Amino acid sequence: MSRSQRDKGARAERDIVDRHKAIDVHAERYPLSGASRFRGAGHDVDLYPFGRDAAPLVAEVKARKNGSGFTQIEKWLDSYDVLFLRRNRADPLVLLPWSTWAVSAGAKIPHWKQPNGSVAPE
Numbered sequence: 667m668s669r670s671q672r673d674k675g676a677r678a679e680r681d682i683v684d685r686h687k688a689i690d691v692h693a694e695r696y697p698l699s700g701a702s703r704f705r706g707a708g709h710d711v712d713l714y715p716f717g718r719d720a721a722p723l724v725a726e727v728k729a730r731k732n733g734s735g736f737t738q739i740e741k742w743l744d745s746y747d748v749l750f751l752r753r754n755r756a757d758p759l760v761l762l763p764w765s766t767w768a769v770s771a772g773a774k775i776p777h778w779k780q781p782n783g784s785v786a787p788e
Contacts, residue, residue, distance in 0.1 A: 678729035679710045685764065689773035691715050696724075715771040 679695050686693035692714040712722035730736060739761065743749040747766045752758040762770070 674729060675710075675727070679727045682711055682725070682727050685768075686713060686771070689768050689771060691771050691773075692718050713771075 676695075683693045683695055694712050696709055696712055709724040710727045711725040713725055714720065714722050733740065739749070739751075743761060743763065747763070749761040750758045751761065
């Protein structure tokens with residue numbers, strides 16, 4: 667992995683952590699997120715939507731310059747609140763837009779304010 671790829675991944679992970687902090691949900695980047703198997707795990711972010719004393723949700727963060735691989739998912743999700751992806755004989759996956767996740771995680775407002783103060787589109 668090149669330095670620019672590593673830095674891009676770290677920026678995406680910090681963005682997710684910052685978004686959670688903005689809605690008062692504790693989140694933190696996992697040590698060496700993915701670079702090593704720290705304590706047997708290789709995920710990117712720990713999320714604590716149920717409080718710091720509860721076990722964290724472990725999250726993987728993916729970022730793509732042009733959305734390659736995300737385009738079809740975005741088409742399926744369109745303007746819905748939730749997308750369920752189900753493969754035969756497997757548990758369904760649940761995909762939520764940020765605004766839906768933020769509200770379900772306890773946010774008082776469903777949008778995300780950018781560091782410069784502007785509001786990101788939903």
